[in-house]
Amino acid sequence: MKLIISEKEIAARRIAHILAGNGVDQEKVYGVPVHHFKIDGEDYRVIGLKGHILKVDYPKEYANWFKVDPIELIDAKIEKIPIQKKIIQALNKISSDADEIIIATDYDREGELIGYDAMQLVKEKNALAPAKRAKFSAITPKGINQAFSKLGRIDLDLAFAGRARQDIDLIWGATLTRFLSLSTYQIKDKFLSVGRVQTPTLTLIVDRELEIKSFITTPYWVVSVKLKTESGEEFEATHKKKRFLKKEDAQGVFIKLGDRGTVLGINESVRDIKPPTPFNTTALIISGSSIGFTASKTINIAENLYMNGYISYPRTDNTVYPSSIDVKEIARMLGSSGEYSRMSEAVLAQKKIVASRGKRRSTDHPPIHPTAVAQKAGLSSDEWKLYDLIVRRFICTLLPAAKIKIIIATIDINGEPFIANGSNFIEQNWIKFYPYYKRRDVFIPQLKEGQIITVTGKELLDKKTKPPVRYTQGMLVEKMEELGLGTKATRHTIIQNLILRGYVSGNPLQPSEKAIAVVKMLKKHAEKISSPDMTSELEMYMDGIVRGDETKEDVVDRSRKMLSEVMTVLQNEKDEISQEIKKAIREDxxxxxxxxxxxxxxxxxxxxxxxxxxxxxxxxxxxxxxxxxxxxxxxxxxxxxxxxxxxxxxxxxxxxxxxxxxxxxxxxxxxxxxxxxxxxxxx
DNA sequence: GCAAGGTC
Structure with missing residues (x-):
């Protein structure tokens, strides 16, 4: 029997069906689905894991925060502990009769590690069966058949790079979390967490808050006029010098204005507004944010829609449709729903369908797209909102750019130049179907050079410069992606954790005084953990492990040394750190x-x-x-x-x-x- | 009870 191990149940099911067609049976082993079939007389079984089945942690002796000096965690042994007991039981049971093991987890670093862990477990029961690796970047007939006809081996270096990441995250996270919590007496559910991803993320929020707090607003003045043509069309214009920094200057202009103006010049141009690019996880979260969903809410709903077959896999970096996806067929399918028939027709009426494409192209999964027609009545209102967003986004990626005419007219009023801006859609195309796009027409009448305009009103407006805005969850996820912090599957959980720790609240996100103090102290005395550089360095070292230039042990030991140095500084500054943070907690x-x-x-x-x-x-x-x-x-x-x-x-x-x-x-x-x-x- | 990463 050949045993195939995939990363998740859905992948197991699809791999089985691709390899065997319709001849797949399913049984449950300790409640875990196992798919089996025969090809050319050979028995196959496919089991899906649930992501990582082991986690790393310290031995029990280190569990008591009061009895262990955090420093000891730097060099303490790290164990691998089962977290998916049922799956491990099932794996043990079926692996004894296997004469070949095929690891078919996702083809990336974590996937290699998940596969390696599973392989080690199987080898405890069955040391003789050779282990092979199926490498595929899409669970399509082509991808799967190719991978299984050309099996390779587990890439130990890639798996060890993942293991280095696990160890380093635990060592830094546990040591610094305990140190900070113990030195401020914030224990049990009030502990102060620190981590490679969460702390730089928190730093972004805190830095923005400090920018807002220290922002000095400066007043400025704007002169605007209401205008009317002979035929009665009304529009507005503002003085060419948009912002007057001195009120007297604005007033000087304001007083000069009479009741007639002359059109000096008109500048017209046509511009394309490109359709949006296909959804990856980050883009979906950003759009979800704009319809009032938190990052976690968007992900949870998307997960549900995916489980019920309405949309494709929601965790992806990809923003380019692969050729294996028949976008035309999906558009046709959506047309069978009354809701989307007009949109579908618009797509299909084109001679040639050209899909938009984003900057990020990866082969893990396709961009998020609809896979079935949903009925409004069959979904909750939030599910429908997100499904509708995903369908409309998909349709729009297949439509041509909108065309907009931009008109800029210069109008002279008693020697003062005023500018009237207007824009009209010439062709709406995708914008008709995408209410999430905010730009609207701004009316301006057809004007001629030399035309005389009546001034019907004038205003001198008091304005103030505004500080930058706080991060919404969507903006933050986008920034995290840009800085390489976290992954498509974890960014929303990182934000959720910051909320749960009492570090941030609200949407847009506002940090507590405690968060401001924690970031201030870590920046001052443990700069490493507060900056995204730690992640980019880690990536570099992991690449070194993958290339075989260094070992996992080298990398982890070097990281331990760095942490030791950081801890020496922190221990010396313990009083200051403790007082600053405790003061902030009192303010909270x-x-x-x-x-x-x-x-x-x-x-x-x-x-x-x-x-x-x-x-x-x-x-x-x-x-x-x-x-x-x-x-x-x-x-x-x-x-x-x-x-x-x-x-x-x-x-x-x-x-x-x-x-x-x-x-x-x-x-x-x-x-x-x-x-x-x-x-x-x-x- | 600590992290971050998978997946449910």
């Missing part, structure tokens, strides 16, 4: 101003001495005895906002896996019922 506990009569105090989150329950009290205690109760479960985040119903402070309560709950602390708040209702609807 401030809920808002105390509403007590004649009280100037601040409301603070406190813990009752006897019951250990949390509540809100005034810092002017015992003079002021104002208190408020709080829910005991969930992560509490102070956001220093006031309730729009009663003006009392609002706190955010975050339960794992639920939508954050904005809670007004006032038990008699007139908006209470409404809010509670909303909370129930949204959870």
């Amino acid at each position: 506990l401030v809920v808002g101003k105390c509403p007590g009569e004649n009280c100037n105090g601040d409301l603070i989150v406190r813990t009752a001495r006897k019951t250990k329950k949390r509540f809100i009290g005034c810092n002017a205690y015992p003079e002021c005895r104002t208190t408020f109760s709080l829910p005991q479960r969930g992560l509490l985040v102070t956001i220093r906002e006031e309730c729009k119903h009663c003006g009392y402070p609002i706190v955010k309560i975050i339960y794992k896996g639920r939508k954050p709950w904005d809670l007004c602390i006032n038990p008699d708040c007139p908006g209470k019922d409404e809010k509670y209702k909303n909370y129930n609807n949204n959870k």
Whole structure:
């Protein structure tokens, strides 16, 4: 019997069907599906794993944070521990009769490691069976048949590069997390996490917040006019010098303006607006963000749609349709749904269909596209929203660019030049079907040089320069991808973790004082872990392992030495680090101003001495005895906002896996019922 | 109880 091991169940099923056609039987071994079939009298079995089946961790002796100095974790032994017990049992059971093992996990570094781990487990039961490797970049008949007709061997160096990554992430993460948590007494569920990906990501958010805080707004003035042609068409223009930095200058112009203007010149140009590129995971998350979904929500819904067969695999880097995908056929299929018939026709009416393509081309999976027609009634409203987005995006990638006419007219008013901008779509093409695209027509009438225009109104506008905006989850995922932080499958979980740790909240993301202090201290004393460079260096070293230039041990040991040096600095600066972070944590506990009569105090989150329950009290205690109760479960985040119903402070309560709950602390708040209702609807 | 990476 030949045993084929794939990375996931769906891949196992498809590989079996491609190799055997219809003659595939399925049995369950310890509840795990195993597909079997015969080719030329030879028995085959295919089992799908669930990603990694082993994890790395320290031995039990290191589990107690108080009994182990974090420094010891740097050189401690690391073990591999089973995390998919059922799958391992099933693998053990079926591997004893195998006379050949074929590793058919995804063809990338983690896939090689997953396959290597599985191979080692099989070899414990069956040392004699040779192990081979099927390398394919798409689970299509062509890809699979080619791979199985030309089997290779497991690339040990590639797997070891993955193992180096696992070890280094654990060593740095565990050592620094424990050090920071212990030195600030933030333990149990309040621990302060640190990691190769999460800390640089948090640094991005914190840096942006500091930029916003230190931004100095400068005032400027804009002069604009309302205009009308003889035939009564109205439009607007602003002074050519868009921003006046001195009010007197703007006023000087404003006063000069009379009630007539002359068209000095008109500049017309036609521009293409290209259709969007095919969706990869990052682009989907960004678009999801623009329809109000968090990164995790988009991924969870996409995962569901995929499991139910409506869309293709949602974890991909690829933005170029491979030739194995028949885009025309998919467009035709979508046409059978009333919702999309017009869009489908628009695609099929073209003489030649040219698909747009993005910059990233990889062969892991195709871009995310619809694979079946869904009925609106068969999906939840959120599922439908995302499905509709994916369908429309797909259709648009197959349509020609929109054409837009841009008109810029210069108009003289008493010697002052004004500019009127307008744009009209000449051909909408894909834009008709893509409501997520924001650009709209801006009307401007047909003008002639020398034409006289009536000035019907004039305005002198006070404006201010604005600070940069906070990151939305979508923007952050995009930035992470650009910097090489995390992967398509992990970026949203990294953000989710930062929220769960109490480091950031809200969308757009705002860091807590604790996060600002943690980043400040790590930047100052452990710069390595706060920068994306650590990831790019790691990638470089892993490439070295793959090439055979160095061993996994060399790389991990060098990393251990670096961490030792970092820890020496941190130990020396422990007092400063501890004080700065603890001060910030105290600031995070401030809920808002105390509403007590004649009280100037601040409301603070406190813990009752006897019951250990949390509540809100005034810092002017015992003079002021104002208190408020709080829910005991969930992560509490102070956001220093006031309730729009009663003006009392609002706190955010975050339960794992639920939508954050904005809670007004006032038990008699007139908006209470409404809010509670909303909370129930949204959870 | 720590990380990041797979997948559900």
